[in-house]
Amino acid sequence: MELHEIIQTAHAAEKIIDRHSPIPMYYQITKQIREKIEMGEYNLHNALPPERELVETYQVSRMTVRQAILELVNEGILIRRKGVGTFVAPPKLEQELSGLTSFTEDMAKRGMKAGARVISFGETMPDASVCEALNLHPHEHVYKCERLRLADDEPMALETTLIATSVCPGLRREDLENSSLYTLLADRWKVRLGHATQTLEPFLASPFEAKLLHVSSGSPLLLMHRVTFDQDGHAFEYVKSFYRGDRYKFVTELHRKSGR
Ligand code: 16G
Numbered sequence: 153m154e155l156h157e158i159i160q161t162a163h164a165a166e167k168i169i170d171r172h173s174p175i176p177m178y179y180q181i182t183k184q185i186r187e188k189i190e191m192g193e194y195n196l197h198n199a200l201p202p203e204r205e206l207v208e209t210y211q212v213s214r215m216t217v218r219q220a221i222l223e224l225v226n227e228g229i230l231i232r233r234k235g236v237g238t239f240v241a242p243p244k245l246e247q248e249l250s251g252l253t254s255f256t257e258d259m260a261k262r263g264m265k266a267g268a269r270v271i272s273f274g275e276t277m278p279d280a281s282v283c284e285a286l287n288l289h290p291h292e293h294v295y296k297c298e299r300l301r302l303a304d305d306e307p308m309a310l311e312t313t314l315i316a317t318s319v320c321p322g323l324r325r326e327d328l329e330n331s332s333l334y335t336l337l338a339d340r341w342k343v344r345l346g347h348a349t350q351t352l353e354p355f356l357a358s359p360f361e362a363k364l365l366h367v368s369s370g371s372p373l374l375l376m377h378r379v380t381f382d383q384d385g386h387a388f389e390y391v392k393s394f395y396r397g398d399r400y401k402f403v404t405e406l407h408r409k410s411g412r
Pocket of ligand 1: 253254255256257266311313331332333334335376377378380389391393
């Protein structure tokens with residue numbers, strides 16, 4: 153770059169980045185990038201300018217640019233594609249928290265294809281908390297199945313499901329590969345969904361979850377625990393799920409209680 157170009161670039165960067173502001177420079181850059189996405193300057197189909205170009209535009213260090221990008225990746229606004237570049241992420245999937253639905257139904261509602269890859273399957277003795285949640289007798293066995301859930305082939309969630317063997321005797325690993333557990337339970341064992349209790353909390357991906365979910369280790373995930381009951385009020389399923397924080401947004405409708 154010629155000297156006059158360097159000076160011009162530095163002047164332009166000064167206008168958009170306030171070096172004297174208490175707001176950190178990386179944070180100011182995230183704001184600029186968000187605005188460019190809103191204006192359509194950066195879109196779903198084109199990669200963001202490479203790091204070195206952003207370094208020149210904003211006249212900051214490579215580390216500052218990286219921090220800004222990481223922030224937006226963690227928020228789910230940008231997405232990194234290995235060896236290709238950084239892109240604007242597709243909109244997050246909005247998931248209602250009030251209805252009792254299956255992953256397969258949730259995807260179908262959006263016109264997406266649900267998938268399930270079985271990571272592990274086996275019969276085991278549950279620990280005390282699962283025994284209590286499912287109201288099991290001592291020594292009662294459960295099937296434990298870990299499944300990676302996919303939406304149009306993209307990994308979205310990692311689910312570990314525990315069900316008493318007495319609920320669905322003879323359940324096999326291959327029954328769960330790319331099919332709906334709830335449909336199977338209803339069709340083969342006449343289990344009818346009633347209600348569920350569910351908790352939701354933040355969690356940072358360990359290298360294990362990160363690899364399966366195609367995110368970086370330490371990325372934000374949403375950890376859900378669900379106990380599902382049948383129509384007679386018997387708890388039949390205990391599930392621990394990790395949902396990608398960069399691909400999901402949870403929605404609830406709130407009603408003011410009468411008498412307030
Ligand atoms: C949802 C449920 C999970 C259930 C699964 C059945 C949460 C946190 N989890 O993912 O408890 O086992 O649906 O889906 O919502 P399937 O019928 O498609 O296998």
